[in-house]
Amino acid sequence: MELTIDSASDYAGIGLTDGGGLVHERSWYCHRRHSVEMLPAIVALLDCNGVDKRRLELIVACTGPGSYVGLRVGVSLAKTLAYALDIPAVGVPRLRADAERWLRRYPRVCAVHRAGRSDFAIAAYERAEDGVSTLVEPILVAAGDLLGSIPADCAVVGEAPADLVPDREGVVAVVAGVAGQRRPLNVALLGLQALDNGASRDARDLLPVYLRPAVQQPPNR
Structure with missing residues (x-):
């Protein structure tokens, strides 16, 4: 066990x-x-x-x-x-685990969590036939740089900010809160x-x- x-x-x-x-x-x-x-x-x-x-x-x-x-x-x-x-x-x-369940639904997932000082930690992953590859290694980004740091066509999961909405800057979905x-x-x-x-x-x-x-x-x- x-x-x-x-x-x-x-x-x-x-x-x-x-x-x-x-x-x-x-x-x-x-x-x-x-x-x-x-x-x-x-x-x-x-x-x-x-x-x-x-x-x-x-x-x-x-x-x-x-x-x-x-x-x-x-x-x-x-x-x-x-x-x-x-x-x-x-x-x-952590960010790989945050992304895992959503990679079964979306081909590209960017996991986000708040890191204090108005910063966010992010990492992005892509599902392929032979497994999951990393698009963005875990990094810290300022709140103002968050959108520009998310790869195109990603679902964003985890502790996403309230003003981050689908169809903005290539974001295809946002799953925030405890569910993420x-x-x-x-x-x-x-x-x-x-x-x-x-x-x-x-x-x-x-x-x-x-x-x-x-x-x-x-x-x-």
């Missing part, structure tokens, strides 16, 4: 799959409480499905880009579990696919992806 940990955004997610088949998936609004909520949620997920942790064979973690604190917590937790259980761990980029942010199952499937394609199974190689240095934030009260 596979355990998925997604802590890349304010919407945390965990998932339990068996050979890629969904057993249980949960996403919830976590804000910056990943360090408090993630581990108890994983324990509850295993308990409610009657799964002993020793049945886990793989940990899949969403590696970002995204929340600095969230990624640090999620990736550290994934590595700790992999070490403790002596099982592989593999990482999956649920990732655990897609992260699990992409993790299994990555292993099949020769990705590292060593938890030491599991690292978060940051597009800018961390900014210190005030603690939660």
Whole structure:
């Protein structure tokens, strides 16, 4: 069985799959409480499905880009579990996971998430007969440059700004809000696919992806 940990955004997610088949998936609004909520949620997920942790064979973690604190917590937790259980761990980029479900509907998808300071992180992908290729690697763009950074004929998914509408500058569709942010199952499937394609199974190689240095934030009260 596979355990998925997604802590890349304010919407945390965990998932339990068996050979890629969904057993249980949960996403919830976590804000910056990943360090408090993630581990108890994983324990509850295993308990409610009657799964002993020793049945886990793989940990899949969403590696970002995204929340600095969230990624640090999620990736550290994934590595700790992999070490403790002596099982592989593999990482999956957040924007690739955001795009995955929509690539089944649209041939070109640009995944977007807010990155603070009026910036956005984006990456774009294209579906072809032999798989998915990357049109734009994950980058940071200013809000004013967002439209010009989206490749033509893309569906835009994730945390898209409210003024981004279809048929503008070659955008064919916009899927925003929570519907575009649920990732655990897609992260699990992409993790299994990555292993099949020769990705590292060593938890030491599991690292978060940051597009800018961390900014210190005030603690939660």
